[in-house]
Amino acid sequence: MNKQQTLTSERRRKTVLSVVLAVICVIYVLPVLTVLVNSFKLNTYVKTETFALPTAESSAGFANFVKGMTFGNYPFWKSAVYSVVITVLSTTLILLFTSMAAWYISRVNSRFCRGFYYLCVFSMVVPFQMVMFTLSKTADSLRLNTPWTIPIVYLGFGAGLAIFMFAGFVKSIPLEIEEAAAIDGCGPLRTYFSVVLPMMRPTMISVGILEIMWIWNDYLLPVLVLDINEYRTIPIHIQYLKGSYGTVDLGATMALILLSIIPMIVFYLLCQKHIIKGVAAGAVKG
């Protein structure tokens, strides 16, 4: 009887907990829904009736999306394309070169390698503000101010975390596998690309996700490095809507915000498991 009672009370507790969390979940989604709703409203109604559904009077239909495309003195599609180019190029570059470097410095482990490794770890605690002025001047003088060359800057500034994570993984894989490859006649290149690289897959995914989340959403580095009259990314585009003269069209702004978060939410829903795992792995860096 007693046991029966504790079981039902246990079950009731869990149901209550479920309901409470479900309510919090709904509240959690509300901000995104508010953006969705307001992206279909006329500008003047966004501020006064933020939380009402669009009515016949306040609805703008798809006009905000049409206006948003050219809004802010810069075409939105261009910002989107440059965001994709910069994110894809930088992430690819970082994954390829830092994993190679991490393998080399963990295996050769000379004094130079250890020094380089500690410098990388050190770079992780340096805030961007420390280097932003000199970095943007350096990048400028080396003509790294285009979407095609800014990945070099990302590789340089983001190398620390990536090398740290890859090196941590390399230390955990047994040397015997690479020894076997060497004895079978594989040179370092072949050993790396056909033996080590495939084993690194899980870490590749984790690092790749962290880099994508960082670079896609990054504002300060591209705004300082890129020539922003020519090239913008989505965060720069959104920030400069406010900077353009006159009052801001909130309806069109919300339409663009919606368009800019949809790709990330789709990406999240598609690779949710990897993203959560990657973030947990990256957090442990401390």
Next chain:
Amino acid sequence: MKGPLKTFFKNPMRRWAWLFVGPVLVCFVIGFVWPFVQGIYLSFCNFRLIRDAKFIGLDNYLAALRDPSFLHSFWYTALFAVVSLVIINVLAFAVAYALTQGIRGSNLFRTVFFMPNLIGGIVLGYIWSMIFDGILSQFGTSILLETRFGFWGLIILMCWQQIGYMMIIYIAGLQSVPDDILEAAKIDGASRSQTLFRVVIPNVMPSITICTFLGLTNGFKLFDQNLALTGGQPFIMQADGSAIKTTEMLALNIYNTFYGQGTASQGTAQAKAVLFFILVAGLGLMQLAYTRKREVQQ
């Protein structure tokens, strides 16, 4: 590495150093080492461009420490970092604890709570400024008009973004608490709260270390959200004509000192940046040393 392997393995590898380490090394120097060294040097110089730098000793640091807006932003940031750290961690731990009780819908809840992390800081700022202004305009005011609105608004924004992130770390920690310890506590007749405070929390100390550290440095380094939500408004005019931006945090203050219109002063800004670096790096190391020590005692 031992004798024969060295000849077979290590020496051939060194011949490929230029390919394996070269690209990262070059970019690392361009993207970090050179700007860092130059940044330290320039903090002792008077300059507008880099070419005209003149060594002036510690004047920049004195100017930075005498700047009322810098001191204001320091205290404002410190208060923000501590308050947000406590609120976010308590709530994140509570959510993680609830989600590891084996309730229905855990996966869905986890998915939803983590979702805001995918949205960038600038966009987050504009989403929330619309929401806050939607509420506050009913009372005839705006988030840009009062410092306390800006402060708590940013706290709410950061909670929305960071709870899911910290939750993931806490869930990983909670799942690694061995079942037999919990079982033992149950058999010994420990109550629910006793189990939580005496068994569960000491066993997730490593996660608490990580989250405290992350929360504190995230709070201090916050920039995008601060810029997009209030941009430092409201301003208070000073007697000498300068303005104190009451919701301006350290990172934004440094940015404005570098690039602010009319008031820019690169030397002072670089000195502020060095002080900021020492603060963030030192804070992280202290925090880590302190909590690691406690873990050992457990």
